[in-house]
Amino acid sequence: MxxxxxxxxxxxxxxxxxxxxxxxxxxxxxITTDDEVLLEELYNLAKRLDDRMDTVERLVASDNPEFRPARLVHNSEADNQQLRELEQMMAEKKGAL
Incomplete structure (x- = not known):
């Protein structure tokens, strides 16, 4: 046995x-498809929050001339380059599907 x-x-x-x-x-x-969907939703949320932060900082800067956040002083190119690269990769991926 x-x-x-x-x-x-x-x-x-x-x-x-x-x-x-x-x-x-x-x-x-x-990565599963559910994970990809979640990552895309998180990316869109982060993008909206970044836009809101820009808006809030512009409003505060317009009310208080001494307020100069680094995001507005250096604005855009360096700050948004990674977002543009990510958007380009997402567009290429959607084009491949």
Missing amino acids: EDVFAIVAIFIALPWIVLHYITKWKTSAS
């Missing part, structure tokens, strides 16, 4: 466990 148990453990149970965790490892290494 012990011999049968040992053979079953070596030839059936052990490969099943190894293959099970290999497939788990491969599937968890990629």
Whole structure:
């Protein structure tokens, strides 16, 4: 009886466990479509919040001339370059689909 148990453990149970965790490892290494949707929603939210911050800073700067936030002083090119690159990558991805 012990011999049968040992053979079953070596030839059936052990490969099943190894293959099970290999497939788990491969599937968890990629982003799911739900994750992509969530990332896109978070990106859109971050973009809206950035626009709102710009608006609030402009309003405060117009009321108080001494207020000069770094976002308005240096504005745009360096601040928005990463956002433009991300938007371009998202557009290319949507074009590929």
